[in-house]
Amino acid sequence: MSSRIAKEDFYEISPADFFYRNRDIAGFSNPVRAIYSAIREFVENSLDASELHGHLPDIYVRVSIDEESKGSRDANVYVLHVEDNGSGVPPQHVPSAFGQVFYGSKYRLRQSRGTFGLGGTMAILYGQITTNSPVKVISSTGKHSIHEYVLMIDIQRNRPIILKHKTYKNENHWHGTVIEVKIEGDYSRAASKILEYFKQTAIVAPYANITFVDVKGRLYRFERVVLELPKPPMETKPHPYGSDVETIKRMIAATRCRDMLSFMMLHFHRIGKTTAKKFLEFAGIPEKRKPKSLSNDEIVRLVKAMKEFNGFRAPSADCLSPLGENLLRAGIQKELNPEFVSVKQRKPSVYSGYPFIVEVAVAYGGNIPVTGDVILYRFANRIPLLYDEASDVSWKVVHNLINWRHYKIDIQNSPIAVFTHICSTKIPYRSVGKEFIADIPEIEREILGGLREALRDLSAYLTRRRAIEMEKKRFDIFEKYLPKIAKFSAELAGSKNVPDVKPLLKKVVKYGTEKIDED
Amino acid sequence: MAQKKSMKIKKSEVLEVLKKLGEQIYMQLVNEDFPYVEMPSRSTKNIYYDKKLRQYVLGDKYVKRTTRNIRHLRPFTQLIWLADIAHQLINQGKTCTLRDIFYMSQAYEVDFTDQPESDDIITDLESIISYAREDFNIFPEERSAIYGDLTIEYTVPRYEGKRINLTVHPDGVMIGPALATADFVDTSAEIVLCIEKGAMFTRLLEEEAHKKFNAIVIHTAGQPPRATRHLIRRLNEELNLPVYIFCDADPWGMHIAQVIISGSANAAHLKELTTPDAKWAGVWASDIVTFKLPSERLNELDIKRLKELEKDPRYGGEIWRREIQVFHKIQRKAEQEAFSRYGLTKIVDDYLPRRLEEMKSF
Numbered sequence: 027m028s029s030r031i032a033k034e035d036f037y038e039i040s041p042a043d044f045f046y047r048n049r050d051i052a053g054f055s056n057p058v059r060a061i062y063s064a065i066r067e068f069v070e071n072s073l074d075a076s077e078l079h080g081h082l083p084d085i086y087v088r089v090s091i092d093e094e095s096k097g098s099r100d101a102n103v104y105v106l107h108v109e110d111n112g113s114g115v116p117p118q119h120v121p122s123a124f125g126q127v128f129y130g131s132k133y134r135l136r137q138s139r140g141t142f143g144l145g146g147t148m149a150i151l152y153g154q155i156t157t158n159s160p161v162k163v164i165s166s167t168g169k170h171s172i173h174e175y176v177l178m179i180d181i182q183r184n185r186p187i188i189l190k191h192k193t194y195k196n197e198n199h200w201h202g203t204v205i206e207v208k209i210e211g212d213y214s215r216a217a218s219k220i221l222e223y224f225k226q227t228a229i230v231a232p233y234a235n236i237t238f239v240d241v242k243g244r245l246y247r248f249e250r251v252v253l254e255l256p257k258p259p260m261e262t263k264p265h266p267y268g269s270d271v272e273t274i275k276r277m278i279a280a281t282r283c284r285d286m287l288s289f290m291m292l293h294f295h296r297i298g299k300t301t302a303k304k305f306l307e308f309a310g311i312p313e314k315r316k317p318k319s320l321s322n323d324e325i326v327r328l329v330k331a332m333k334e335f336n337g338f339r340a341p342s343a344d345c346l347s348p349l350g351e352n353l354l355r356a357g358i359q360k361e362l363n364p365e366f367v368s369v370k371q372r373k374p375s376v377y378s379g380y381p382f383i384v385e386v387a388v389a390y391g392g393n394i395p396v397t398g399d400v401i402l403y404r405f406a407n408r409i410p411l412l413y414d415e416a417s418d419v420s421w422k423v424v425h426n427l428i429n430w431r432h433y434k435i436d437i438q439n440s441p442i443a444v445f446t447h448i449c450s451t452k453i454p455y456r457s458v459g460k461e462f463i464a465d466i467p468e469i470e471r472e473i474l475g476g477l478r479e480a481l482r483d484l485s486a487y488l489t490r491r492r493a494i495e496m497e498k499k500r501f502d503i504f505e506k507y508l509p510k511i512a513k514f515s516a517e518l519a520g521s522k523n524v525p526d527v528k529p530l531l532k533k534v535v536k537y538g539t540e541k542i543d544e545d
Numbered sequence: 546m547a548q549k550k551s552m553k554i555k556k557s558e559v560l561e562v563l564k565k566l567g568e569q570i571y572m573q574l575v576n577e578d579f580p581y582v583e584m585p586s587r588s589t590k591n592i593y594y595d596k597k598l599r600q601y602v603l604g605d606k607y608v609k610r611t612t613r614n615i616r617h618l619r620p621f622t623q624l625i626w627l628a629d630i631a632h633q634l635i636n637q638g639k640t641c642t643l644r645d646i647f648y649m650s651q652a653y654e655v656d657f658t659d660q661p662e663s664d665d666i667i668t669d670l671e672s673i674i675s676y677a678r679e680d681f682n683i684f685p686e687e688r689s690a691i692y693g694d695l696t697i698e699y700t701v702p703r704y705e706g707k708r709i710n711l712t713v714h715p716d717g718v719m720i721g722p723a724l725a726t727a728d729f730v731d732t733s734a735e736i737v738l739c740i741e742k743g744a745m746f747t748r749l750l751e752e753e754a755h756k757k758f759n760a761i762v763i764h765t766a767g768q769p770p771r772a773t774r775h776l777i778r779r780l781n782e783e784l785n786l787p788v789y790i791f792c793d794a795d796p797w798g799m800h801i802a803q804v805i806i807s808g809s810a811n812a813a814h815l816k817e818l819t820t821p822d823a824k825w826a827g828v829w830a831s832d833i834v835t836f837k838l839p840s841e842r843l844n845e846l847d848i849k850r851l852k853e854l855e856k857d858p859r860y861g862g863e864i865w866r867r868e869i870q871v872f873h874k875i876q877r878k879a880e881q882e883a884f885s886r887y888g889l890t891k892i893v894d895d896y897l898p899r900r901l902e903e904m905k906s907f
Contacts, residue, residue, distance in 0.1 A: 500615055507622040510655065511612065512574055514625045518567025518632055525574035530612075533579075 040184035061211025067145030075112025125186025156210035168201030226410030262345035268379025343374030365391035368483035382450035386476030581611035692717035693761030788823035
């Protein structure tokens, strides 16, 4: 029997090969999604490149049809051109950064937009497999030279192939990166999502100038309104609560510590001597023990104890970079011009050992349309989330947990928008596509708390507005009838002089907001 | 007999009262006070039956309508507008219907929501100045009719001084604004007959009942309009003519007679609309039995109404109590026309002479 079974070939595949075969999980499942994801990945890389080094972002994006090539049946080939004024990529890293999957500066415990270091390269990979064209990268860190590379990815070996490398003199000390890639996609069907993406990005990045030129040459400009960047995140050590066996093994392999006490104190987040001692006692591992001598079973016990021990301090939020109430408010004001905004930033909190901060805003009126429902804007680590809204934790809070009647808000007939921003070293996305957030109880609780705070403000505002409106209506009635009474009574009394009703109208005004013309 | 002057005097009195109302409000405005008026309350709690006057009157409770209250603003404006309009109507010798007032308000942006609202404001003005709407030239549309040997002299413009005799038209003469304000000149009549139904009115004229009984015949057209009630009173008061009222034999007909005699709660704020000496002469419940009239069973509404009337102080008189008991006993009602069962002339030849003879002893 066994001799008849075909011989199976076992072979290793490279990460690039893996993502080539599974491109749908990275957001490149179809031509519509592909063009949207590609733009998004490049823009987010550009924003990170600027912000992390303290530059106010200037980003230029252009999509144009590639006249030379013909796309497949339901797709066109587009040239995607993205420029930023970020810190630039050091020349020796350019080929790997853009021609190798899983290569980058983002594999650290701090908040950044991408987490896989995959997005940009994935877009390049997708461009290459759909158009068989190389990517052009021009970058400078602001030093004396500008480097231009033309690259392709060796998919099977996950290595960049350098087709061309040129250097130019950098007389103006320009820093930044320009990427130009050909990619197959369906822009016309992705257009509305792409524009929505830019608009929402402008809300969370009010400090950025973003220019977008679409396929038909239409220019969309999202202007910077503040000159302040959010506080950049600090890099942080792992919190024991979030650690697993593999992490600990790697740390042990790399550590220079000679005993477990210093190992705990040096490699973990917010652990002092007292905590380390108490913990090791709890875990039943001697303080003097050499980390490298721990057996497999002991490491497993250590990790288990890390999850069960109650004495760790919560992770600090230094590694997080929330927008802050002022920036979020500015972003909302600039894109939606609402008549009322309330922004609430919650205190840092923790889920599964990962720190997170929730920011919630509620906006009312202005350019917000009445849609019959709350318009929900979701952001995670300053990325707008545009797909699968109804599966998101914020949607659950807005639709299932908030009692709108309590705030006297009729969501069916109100121009109301809710904004939620979650920042964390690890956003608990429910899928690889990074479009919706799982309903982790801790996060849900913070969103709910923030939204309630903001809605209390809105409710108070609306109550006051209604009171003023009522007052205005009241005044209008007096203003309508008192002059008539004056006219009729004068006529009836046979007087030619009609009495002045302004003194009476003045007595009617309760609030200081209305004024009577003094003419 | 010369009432000509009295009508004119009355109109100038009304003009004066209206002007005073205007001056009062005008002065309040000049003094920077929110204008207000006071008027007798017309709520049921403030309506009493005055046994001496033999009509409903208002008690001494007053209500204040002030422009300080936002809910009073519009009705107040409508009121002062109406007073102004009334003043103009009298000055120009013109009349309006209640409906006209409702529509006129729209041109002045003091719109009434519906006619009951404008009617209500008219009643307000009546109670403030203590004059009936007819006195400020506003009339309802429904008209009743009058026929008989009575010469009148018009006081309305273009007809002023012109005289007619009320037998001039075979169908009778409409009781409109002109007739209501006319002065009585001469009559040979000895009684007034008030008839509820148009068909019966026509029958009486055809049978020349006015000659037979020497009567002025009035068609009340159901519950008589105020102008008609006022006219009946004047015939009784100025010409000393006894008034007899004939209606259907049911609680509703009985109440038509009662309103002519004692007035209605709705007009408790007005005087001179009642004729306390008028007599209810039929058709009585007992007539149904006596004359074996074709009849119908009282329905639920009739019985309910009957019970209400029993409690009404106006129904304290002997004849009322007696007839209410008969209604209760026989549980039947009849229309005036039921006499036709015994021939068209039965009512004129038999019933009326007998009844009028009988009434002399009441």
